[in-house]
Structures are given as structure tokens and as C-alpha cells.
Amino acid sequence: MLLLLLCFAGAARFRRWRREAAAAEATADATAEPQQHRHHHAVIAPALVTELEAIVGAEHVSVEAEELQAHGEPQHSYHRCGRWPGAVVAPATTEEVSQIVRACAARGVAVVPYGGATSIEGQLLTVHGGVSIDFRRMNKVLRLSEADFDVTVQPGIGYLELNEYLKPKGLWFPLDPGPGASIGGMASCRCSGSTAVRYGTMRENVINLTVVMADGSIVKTQPRTKKSAAGYDLTRLMIGAEGTLGVITEATLKIYNIPAHKAAMRCTFTTVQDATKAVQEVMRRGIQIGRAELMDDVMIGILNTANETDYLPHATVLFEITGENPAELEASMEAVTGIVNAVGPTSLRSTTDAKESEHIWRERKEALWHCFAAYPEKTAFITDVIAPVSRLADLISVCKPELDASPLPAPICAHAGDGNFHTVIMIDPGNEAELHEAERLSAFMVARAHEMDGSCTGEHGIGTGKIKYLEREQGESGIRVMRSIKEALDPQGILNPGKILRPGPTLFSDKESSPPSGCL
Numbered sequence: 001m002l003l004l005l006l007c008f009a010g011a012a013r014f015r016r017w018r019r020e021a022a023a024a025e026a027t028a029d030a031t032a033e034p035q036q037h038r039h040h041h042a043v044i045a046p047a048l049v050t051e052l053e054a055i056v057g058a059e060h061v062s063v064e065a066e067e068l069q070a071h072g073e074p075q076h077s078y079h080r081c082g083r084w085p086g087a088v089v090a091p092a093t094t095e096e097v098s099q100i101v102r103a104c105a106a107r108g109v110a111v112v113p114y115g116g117a118t119s120i121e122g123q124l125l126t127v128h129g130g131v132s133i134d135f136r137r138m139n140k141v142l143r144l145s146e147a148d149f150d151v152t153v154q155p156g157i158g159y160l161e162l163n164e165y166l167k168p169k170g171l172w173f174p175l176d177p178g179p180g181a182s183i184g185g186m187a188s189c190r191c192s193g194s195t196a197v198r199y200g201t202m203r204e205n206v207i208n209l210t211v212v213m214a215d216g217s218i219v220k221t222q223p224r225t226k227k228s229a230a231g232y233d234l235t236r237l238m239i240g241a242e243g244t245l246g247v248i249t250e251a252t253l254k255i256y257n258i259p260a261h262k263a264a265m266r267c268t269f270t271t272v273q274d275a276t277k278a279v280q281e282v283m284r285r286g287i288q289i290g291r292a293e294l295m296d297d298v299m300i301g302i303l304n305t306a307n308e309t310d311y312l313p314h315a316t317v318l319f320e321i322t323g324e325n326p327a328e329l330e331a332s333m334e335a336v337t338g339i340v341n342a343v344g345p346t347s348l349r350s351t352t353d354a355k356e357s358e359h360i361w362r363e364r365k366e367a368l369w370h371c372f373a374a375y376p377e378k379t380a381f382i383t384d385v386i387a388p389v390s391r392l393a394d395l396i397s398v399c400k401p402e403l404d405a406s407p408l409p410a411p412i413c414a415h416a417g418d419g420n421f422h423t424v425i426m427i428d429p430g431n432e433a434e435l436h437e438a439e440r441l442s443a444f445m446v447a448r449a450h451e452m453d454g455s456c457t458g459e460h461g462i463g464t465g466k467i468k469y470l471e472r473e474q475g476e477s478g479i480r481v482m483r484s485i486k487e488a489l490d491p492q493g494i495l496n497p498g499k500i501l502r503p504g505p506t507l508f509s510d511k512e513s514s515p516p517s518g519c520l
């Protein structure tokens, strides 16, 4: 008994010490904060930590340095801002999230929602310290309607876990961003992945959301109907907002039957232009494909090095072809084969074997890990741009020579059926010159995409990394509308500050400067 009491006393003393240390760190940060950002800065007062503990239970609030660092320096993004949150809190219900946001709002403390931490553009950086809301405990399926083909989930569930739940029922949720991504993060980044060519992005696949607003109030964005013409579209307003307009606590998603008959096709071409030409023709003919992914010769070379495979190091297109029945599948496979042969492949292999197909798609999904395996001492500067599908070949044609001429490895992967391509530029994390070269390449790609009526990002979002490109894309009037929305819904600027929009009046007066508070 005495031992138990000593343990409790020790734990309480440790918690008090951590709270004081966190408060001291936050106060020190506040003094160091540049004047123009001061009003956004969050100080984690011990009283706030106590209040958070009362809301969710002390065991679900952390001020441990290791946990703060993990939440302030997410591993998949090369962006860093040199600041961690003051506390990490893991709620279990919408009501708890509402109380957390209310408590933070009362003190003007920043709130950064945290899902699977696979975002790439610095979306999770705690630029102004504050409280990181980790959704790991809100990972339940709340209801399923097989008749309506929809499912309601908490935001912390991963798409992989959701599919484990759906698979025995013959159903699936097809979107597939980074392994580990959560539904809340996916909705907030308006993500997509390899299946968007068939099923669309999060924008098309979320029916409604429950959202905690900046004042703690709870809003359900629309009823559970397939469509609605009732007023402003609050669902779509939240999708892609990166946690800057509200905190998602429930999502109702469209789900689908798992396609009964599938085939995978691996086709290689002499040039990346030929590869894109084949994809465009397949799309133009309206053949039912599930995926159309492209990897350039550099990416295939990296894959070979990392996995000791011996794929032809040529531009490669991976098609997934689907059909309601074997005859339909065969007809589609024949049509795609005809198109590919007309363009002139250097190799073509198709398979209906489920294991082989799964291997093909896993290899593609793990492109980033292949890059790390091939360059173990480097980190990845990942960037994506998108053009109208008909301009993808032009976009890649102007960007690839620039990427190939760079001293840095810069392989291309594309969701070719959407007009979206990525490059994974491998840099030495401590090397300023390499970072600048990667930024130059990224700026080049964005500029060419903009010239072709494209966008600075098809799916990775803005975060801190692409604020300046969003400004160019939207122009002053577009940014003013976005800023009005932000100010109306979050007048104190506590929701994930420093993402999508620059804080304060620096907008347009300092177009080329880095994002706020020392973030890359």
C-alpha cells in the first residue's frame, strides 16, 4: 500500500514538474517570438494542462518531451519549424474534443489536430506551439449501412483498418494515400491516391462530417443522403481545410463493392511521353480501369537497386483493369493491350493472379521506402503538381529534363489517369545547397503546371510548404476570400495556425519569403 502511495506521489510530482517545465519552455518561446506573430502564440499554462486532464483523464494528456517532439517533428515531412506543442491530448469523444477546443479558445491557445502523421507539406507543424489533439483513441466504426453503401467512423481510424473491417462483407473504401493515414487527416488534406481515377478523391467520397468549430460548438455538415441542395456546402468547406477551419470528429463515407474481377498490367515504354500517351488513350476510350500509375526510368532504377529486382529500367505504366464478369474483364484487357501495342511498348505483362497483382500495387505504394533504401543517408523532399489530364505529357516533358539534369536523384511517380505527378527529391538533410536545389526544382514544376492551367498540388495540400504557390495560384482576390472564411470561422486564429494562409498582414507584402516562424 505504502509503495502504491509513493508511486502515485512520484507520478504526481513528475507530472507537476513536466507541467512547470512545459510552461517555462512556452514562456521562453513567447519572449523569443517575433513581434508580428506574438498574438498567435500559445502558452501552455499549468492550469490548462490541469483542465485538459480533467476533460480526458490525466493518462491521456502528455507533456513528455519525447511525445511533444514526435508531434512537433512528424517523420514524413522534411519541413521543420523548431517548435513542439506544449501538450498532446488524446480525446475519446466529440464532446471531449469540444471541451478541449473551448478550453484552448478561452486562453487563445493554438490547436493542431493530429491523425496518421503521413502528411507531407508541414501540415502538422506546431508553428505556434499549443495543443496537439491526437486522434489515436477515436478510431471506431460507429455505424454501417450496407443498404446505403455508407459507413460512419471516428476520424482516427486508418483507411487500412477500415478496409480490414469492411473486407469480410465484400466492401471497401478505395482511397489509398500514405500507409497509416487516418480518415480525419485524409478528409482534411482532400487526399486521393492511386484509385482516384475510378472513385474520385475525398471530396467525392465524404457524405457528411461532424465538426467542432473554433468556439467549441458542434456542427453536423449535412444529413446522411447521397446528395443535398440545402444551403452552403459545409462538408466540402472542411475537406482540404487542413484543420484550419474546424476539427473533424466523425465522418460518413461512401463505400463500394470490392470489384469482382481484376487484372494488373505492367507496360514499359522507351519514353515517358509514350507512357502518358497510352494512359490518355485508355482514358479517352472510357475503358473501365481501377488505376493508371506511372513510374519513370529513374524510379524503376531505384526500385531495382532497393529490391535487387531486374525490371527494364524504362518508363513504366501499371494499369488495374476491372470488370463485372470475366468476359467484361477480358474485353477491357484486350482493348488496353491494343492501345498499348499501338503506342509501342518495350514490354507488356498482364496477370489476373491476385497475389502477383497485390505485389505490383504494394511495390508502387512503397515507392518512398524504395528511395530511402536506395539512399539511406538522405531524406525525401516530396512534391506534387497536377495539370489537366490532356496536358500531363506536356508537363512531364518540360519537367523531366530539368529533374534529370539536377545533381539530386529526382524520380517521378504519377497518378497518370488524374494528370497528377510527384517527384521524390533525395537530399542530405543538413545540406543547404541541396535543399535550395530541391526548392528550385519544385518551383520550376509548379510554374510549368500553372502555365498549363494546372495546380501547385493535386493531393498533398498546402501546409506550410506551398503557401507561396497557393498565393500565386489564387491571386490576391482568391486569397482574400479564403482569409475572410478563415477569419469568420476562427477569429482568434487558433485552429492550426500558419497553414494554408500566412498569419497576419504579411500577405503579398512578402511573397517570396519563407512561411512563418522559421518553418521551411
Ligand SMILES: Cc1cc2nc3c(=O)[nH]c(=O)nc-3n(C[C@H](O)[C@H](O)[C@H](O)COP(=O)(O)OP(=O)(O)OC[C@H]3O[C@@H](n4cnc5c(N)ncnc54)[C@H](O)[C@@H]3O)c2cc1C
Pocket: 076, 112, 113, 114, 115, 116, 117, 118, 119, 120, 123, 124, 135, 155, 176, 177, 178, 179, 180, 181, 182, 183, 184, 185, 186, 187, 188, 189, 190, 191, 192, 193, 194, 242, 243, 244, 246, 247, 248, 249, 365, 368, 369, 459, 460, 496, 499
Ligand atoms: C508513402 C506516402 C505515400 C503517400 N501517397 C499519397 C497519395 O497517393 N495520395 C495522397 O493524397 N496523399 C498521399 N500521401 C500523403 C498523406 O498520406 C495524405 O496527405 C493523408 O491524407 C494524410 O493523412 P494523415 O491521417 O496522415 O493526416 P495527418 O498528417 O495526421 O494530418 C494532416 C492534416 O490534417 C489535419 N487533421 C488530422 N486529423 C484531423 C481532424 N480530425 N480534424 C481536422 N483536421 C485534421 C492535421 O491538422 C493536418 O493539417 C502519402 C504520404 C506518404 C508518406
